[in-house]
Amino acid sequence: MKKQFVILIVLMLLNKFMWACEVCEQQQPKITQGITHGTGPQSNWDWVIIGVVAALTLVTLILSIKYLIKPGEKNGNHIKQTILTNFEDAR
CATH class of the missing domain: 1.20.5 (Single alpha-helices involved in coiled-coils or other helix-helix interfaces)
Structure with missing residues (x-):
């Protein structure tokens, strides 16, 4: 409390x-x-920069979540599997 x-x-x-x-x-x-x-923003170029940075950030977020959930590596010794195994054990 x-x-x-x-x-x-x-x-x-x-x-x-x-x-x-x-x-x-x-x-x-x-x-x-x-x-x-x-x-x-002082000019239209500032809006372009903001848009590009926002798009890159969104793509990075989506890809990081995608590859964290489904790493695509079937090898049990791969580092991604270690992270996922530790996450499941913590539950």
């Missing part, structure tokens, strides 16, 4: 810093208002 209380307090304190302040909110374009600090 004490651990949950501490986590709740920490999350409540972090909430203040997670969202943009009023000054930063006015400097942002509508799509990012309220969620980021500082000035928004």
Whole structure:
């Protein structure tokens, strides 16, 4: 119970810093208002960079989950099998 209380307090304190302040909110374009600090993207190239980075991050996340769940290696000595075996033992 004490651990949950501490986590709740920490999350409540972090909430203040997670969202943009009023000054930063006015400097942002509508799509990012309220969620980021500082000035928004200055040109269309900034949006291209943001899109490419977001796409790469999403692809990386999907592939890492895919290869963690189904490693494709049938050899029992492969490092991926060691990770999966330890995960199943922990359950």
